[in-house]
Amino acid sequence: MSGKLQFNQIRLPPECDALRQEVRAFLAEEIAKGTFDPHRPGHGDSHDRAFSKRIGAKGWIGMTWPKKYGGHERSFLERYVVTEEFRVANAPVRSHFVADRQSGPILLKYAPEHVKANILPRICRGELCFVIGMSEPGSGSDLFAAKTKATKVDRGWRINGSKIWTSNANIADYMIALCRTSPPAKENRRHGLTQFLVDMKILGIKVNPIYQMSGQQDFNEVVFEDAFVPDDHVLGEIDGAWKQATSELAYERSGPERFLETFYLMLELIRAIGSAPDTRSAEGLGRLVAQLHTLRRMSVSVAGMLQAGKEPVVEAAIVKDLGTIWEQNLPNRVRELTAFVPPEIANRVTLEEQLAFATTIAPKLTIQGGTTEILRGIIARGLGLR
């Protein structure tokens, strides 16, 4: 960090307003025809490939990528608007979101030309679901402990081992897998890892479901047994993946999905306390509004810095640290603030269903995509403490 925290005042440019209206109109239409129910976040979290294809047709996947790969060369701030509107509506984006946010950008940077030409346009059309192949039974936050092994063979690599906690592996077309290609070096334990593009439909890959306490069914174990990956599916430098992973993190960590995961509870809270709340409810709501507004202004600022070609790694880690803790605490805050509302309020059932769901997904929010502890380590390093 250059010694000073930077949050430039970025306002979304005027072209974003028109885009936002377009996205809202599209979502309203999809809700009207029953594609998803915005009041049922648990269901909205499911995948819907036909819906993803309609989003792709609108040009809202791969928005910032070059046109020659099917992208639309729009700004990060425009992508920001689309992401937050879909999230707030509880729209099912699961089958294309990971590809759009992080797999596509990795391919853009590290895949061979013919692979990019083949795969990126299909991502943009909403046809492909990507998953992140990082965590293993013995390697969670400590990524560099990965043991899944890729062994050089004629014309490619054989992969053996297993990945775990892999969201969406049951529906995925591709994984970007982090595999060990050499033992760690004495002076650098991060050495020896390589990223591969893995076609999930090939022989030697078995996907076993893992059920979560929230009822969500997207978690999996992925077992590799002599799965063959061709040479042209190596992404970037062999043994040097650790250099590639860190610069992507600012994209993954600062988006609106890092504080809007339980946003629906804000709306039910407002409905529950009514148009003329008592002081306790009003104060509680007001604090949440101020905190949410602050997070969003920070997050937009990071998006603006990314657009300007900067790498605000510390600022992005701060947004995720504060944002995920906020969205994680929200269920209990709303529960407390609605403790004294009359039992006959109109949205009682919806509120209770949402509270139950949000409470059971809350623990994952500060774990996925970099735990609170890892983030604070990154921030401490930025402060000059490590």
Place this chain on the structure above:
Amino acid sequence: MTNDSDHIVIESAARIFADLADPQTINRLDHAAWKAPFWQALADAGLALAWVPEQLGGAGAPLADGFAVLGVAGRFAVAVPLAETLLAGWLLTRAGVAAPNGRMTIAPSRPFDRIIFDADGTLSGCAIGIPFASEAQHIAVLAEGEEGAFVALVAARDCTIGQGQTLAGDPSNIVQFQRVKPLRYARAPFGLDHAALMLMGSVSRSVQTAGALESILSLSVSYANERVAFERPIGKFQAVQHNLARLAGETAAALAVSGSAANTITRSDSFDEAAFLEGASAKIRCAEAATEGSAIAHQVFGAIGFTNEHVLHRFTLRTLAWRDDFGSESYWAAELGKHVAKCGAEEFWPMVASR
């Protein structure tokens, strides 16, 4: 929100603060003789009346420059009524009342106080917690008359000013107006009401708080890298690192939200719904950051941090005291919550997304 003109103003302000009001130096003094030359330098540089147009006797600087100066003032925990004089100059000249030289403050500075502008042209009422009233020569008053609000310039000696100080030892006084005859007054322009004054004051305090938190963070990180315990700098311990990361988060939140609010007022120069959402949010979140951030910093410093001798309290106690000026976080949260509830759930996301 920095641009080129900001940079020049920031640099000149920072130079004056560093030369004449360095917190370390001041903290060792047992007298207040530093205040007069310091104030003179601020006035000479046009910083005190930055928000007063040139034709009314000021420097005519843009609002953004004044907010930038307040951020730097926060970083130095400046203990003179610079923010108050800026605000007073702003209030007076918005109504076309010329601003005098010298130290000023503003009344009211709490949301529940009202000063009455009587039909005979005098002011009556009582305002509590007026910052630096006992050090000010003039008070800019927003008063309420039968036919709307007035802005009046009052000589401090014409009021009854009580004793009192903030947590940080800065004056904070009860001011009584007993049929006080203003030196000059004018009708307040449309849109400049009690709520607008509270918002403008709140955004100023938020910007100061963010600046002070920047210094609190850098002091704390430096100390953690120097102080050795169990044979290593305490900053090498993960528990301490995580506390400092949280402090960085609170500082970042305060910087972002106060900068956003100042930017909003700078751009629109009005006190509409956007300014209310941004200004109230800034005061709420910066006050929360002050509470959290000060506690963390004191924990990092251990015993030395709460001694008079150490400079930390100059920053932490000011951020804690500023929470109560122009409406506390509880006050603004209730106001903001009432507004959001009244607008209803359907309007909420569009309101957030509009910023």
